[in-house]
Amino acid sequence: MNKITSDSRELVRQIYQWITGKKSILLLTHQRADGDAFGSIFAMSHCLNDMGISAFPYVTENVPDRYESFVPKDTLIGKQVDFNSFDGVMCLDCANKKRIDIPNNTTFSDLPLLCCNIDHHIDNSKYGEINYIDDKCSATTEILSIMIKELSLPCSPECATALLLGIITDTGGYRFNNTTAQTLNIASWLMDKKGDHDQIIAEMYYNESIHMLKFQAKLFDEIHFAFDNRLAYFLITDELLDRHGVVSEDAEDVVDIARAIKGVEMICRIQETEEGMRYSLRSMNPAIPIIEIAHQLGGGGHEMAAGALQKNITIEKAEDLLLTYVGECIAHHGNS
Numbered sequence: 001m002n003k004i005t006s007d008s009r010e011l012v013r014q015i016y017q018w019i020t021g022k023k024s025i026l027l028l029t030h031q032r033a034d035g036d037a038f039g040s041i042f043a044m045s046h047c048l049n050d051m052g053i054s055a056f057p058y059v060t061e062n063v064p065d066r067y068e069s070f071v072p073k074d075t076l077i078g079k080q081v082d083f084n085s086f087d088g089v090m091c092l093d094c095a096n097k098k099r100i101d102i103p104n105n106t107t108f109s110d111l112p113l114l115c116c117n118i119d120h121h122i123d124n125s126k127y128g129e130i131n132y133i134d135d136k137c138s139a140t141t142e143i144l145s146i147m148i149k150e151l152s153l154p155c156s157p158e159c160a161t162a163l164l165l166g167i168i169t170d171t172g173g174y175r176f177n178n179t180t181a182q183t184l185n186i187a188s189w190l191m192d193k194k195g196d197h198d199q200i201i202a203e204m205y206y207n208e209s210i211h212m213l214k215f216q217a218k219l220f221d222e223i224h225f226a227f228d229n230r231l232a233y234f235l236i237t238d239e240l241l242d243r244h245g246v247v248s249e250d251a252e253d254v255v256d257i258a259r260a261i262k263g264v265e266m267i268c269r270i271q272e273t274e275e276g277m278r279y280s281l282r283s284m285n286p287a288i289p290i291i292e293i294a295h296q297l298g299g300g301g302h303e304m305a306a307g308a309l310q311k312n313i314t315i316e317k318a319e320d321l322l323l324t325y326v327g328e329c330i331a332h333h334g335n336s
Ligand SMILES: [Mn+2]
Pocket: 036, 037, 093, 120, 138, 139, 140, 170
């Protein structure tokens, strides 16, 4: 069941030594956290606290409603942080220094703490003192579960629930092709540990306002197709959001709804945001690694799910770039 490799076992042992030498650990993740990001920092806070090490998850922005019930009481939300009160930082589910959600408006190089980096992004830049990167895992919480299991660390029901939250959200409820036998084995183990699967499914998938569902219906009215319908994409402007009374963050997850369309192999959402034009990219065809397009746009992520941000371009230009790069990608990878 537990197919941990000897390399991973060695890393896990190093992490154990790193952790147990600390009294207080700050837990960070990527900006605009998702279920795996929250799940990772929340789970490690439960686990470390139960080991007698004080640990504090940090996020700058308010936690979206659907994650509210999973937030541990010690979570630092948008607070000033005294770095001197910690002797280490764990960066979880975050591919590079630039994406880390760091307190006090500082940058990674200003952070006076040693870093343990645990992640499943294929393009992780290994910026930590210790780096445990496994892109074969569906979620960072899958890696953390393996580590917790391997080391027999405390895994309370709250910890197991947070770990399960990351796995369920990063696999789209076990539907994406990053779901492996190991993923399901770990999910089963977490349910044995009293992880609350029902609560997660209820909060993540049966909790949408009718307003949002009607907005999604409107988006399907305005969906675009290209390359014989192999690519489906949404262009989300401020004007469109205003017209439907939806805020920017609410539209962030809509890219995955187009997976349901028969014959579609690639999906993109291009959205106007305060920082610039944001691309979310998905591929359902293993022959087409969508991360290549994200890299061309200056972004990154996973082979089949990636993203990018481009500053100072119009939505028309953003659409042009998308169609150009997708066209090149299809030509390069053929019609398999
Ligand atoms: Mn993740």
